[in-house]
Amino acid sequence: MGAYVLCGPFLLFLGVFSVLPAASTVVLALLDWPLAGGNARFTGLDSFRRVLGSEELRQALVNTLLYSLFTVPAVTVLGLLIALTIHSVRRGKVFWRTVYFLPFASTLAAMSIVWKWMFYPERGLIDSTVGQLFGVTNWLSDSSLALPAVALVGVWHQLGYAVVLFLSGLANVPTAHLEAARLDGANAWHRFWHVQWPALGPTTVFAVVISTISALRVYDTVALMTEGGPVGSTSTLSYELYRRGVFYQDISGGAVISIVLLATVMLVTLVQMRSFGRRLSEAGAR
């Protein structure tokens, strides 16, 4: 009896605001229910045909996957390198961790506005430095440079998260193993490759899976830096969900995109766990 009183209120809210909405996504996708009023009409798979066949969705899906391909490996590799460097210095570990973590703790919506101006043609910080050096300018108005620009901001934002994950992974490597390797005459590279890297297996899997999930949901930077443009070149699934479902008030279409987003997240996570997840996790246990 007592248990239901303790659990009940939470489960009620969870049901109304998470479980039922998640389940009703499928139902909504099959209906035409005008927001302005009027009755719902059963339309079967019409919305799936309309949305899945649309150029906008294809573009959003491709951009979302490309964005993840741009950001996740960069975040993981740079995060590991920076964490190894911070871990190896004698003084100032906490200071450097704080510096690199700062972007992750700050409001991304506000920083997206700042980055938009940093990419401003000629006068922005990027065009007046990198642009001058390499002649690559006006990123956000160029349909082939806009997505890399948004991805750059994504890497900047997520990097500190990976750094801190790897730092706590490195702190858990038994010092006795490192000391033993040192006594055996292993150099820094061998100590990393044979002792630290295998021990970091589970951390690496966790870092890759979590940063992929957040990359697949990217929204703030897209909405505030490019609004999906130019010509849809930075539109992502989350942004397309907002554009179709809320901005154009196409509820059933938005529901279809929700399903596509969930399917993408689950599929990519599954593939990651199958392909390298098990191997790296086991490496950590050996």
Next chain:
Amino acid sequence: MTTGTQSHHATGVLSPGRAEPPDASGRGWGSVLRRAAASDIPRHILLALGAIVMLAPFAWMVFSSFKPDDEVYSSNLLPRHPTFDAYQRVFDTVPMGRYFLNSVAVTGLIFLGQVLLAVPAAYALARMRFRGSKLALGLVLFATMLPMQVVAVPLYLLFAKAGLLDNRLSMISPFLASAFGVFLLRQFFLGIPQNVLDAARLDGASNWTTVWRIVLPMARPALTAFAVFSIVSHWNDYFWPSLVLSSDNAATVPYGISAFANSESNDFAAQMAAATLAVLPLVVGFLLAQRHFVRGLVLSNTPD
């Protein structure tokens, strides 16, 4: 599958003293130490170079916010005649104070509601046996993996039909049942020794009293981590507000300054001033309590 690794890390939050890497053991002799410290210098330089890139947007934002009109488009990073004019224009154009009050109210009420709902539920799921507890736990785990984007459309429809868009109710209620909070607290409650709970029962404490008077005070580390996670992620949230909000009425800081940036699209300095104001509270909080921030945000970063 994700949960396996999550629980692995989530339990990490709860064992104090693990987050700090132990110092590499020094050799003791002064000269050896000094040579070793000297060899760290190239690494510090490398880290400093990376730090320039990480911090450049903050510097550019703050410096630009103090530029007067005639310097806005100069390529100098530092303002030659710094002024508060841009801040004045922000406060003259939009109700910044209201945005902050809304943000404080929304994040505060969400966190309060989450604690009131999650603590008893987590306790029941951790320490009591009842019919349907397996199903309830399954629902919690399912919900921790559910991105907000997936439930956003049905929730939007719900609030639109109820006439509650652009309202604090629609900003708060979807987040009150935090599956992640229950998950994190349950992990912690599983570790409380049974004799503590038995002693409470012998003293005649009800379940309700046990939860709030005995279990909750013990759960401070888990609760602190969850507080940081909840407050920071809802303070920063832009996705859900951008769906339901349409006026200054219930606008939180990220939504308010984004709307300002769209309407004053040419006033660069004022946009930087608005962004600086938006970023300031969390950055200050982070610098004051960076240990708690790191624990709360990293060891518990999952889709809300």
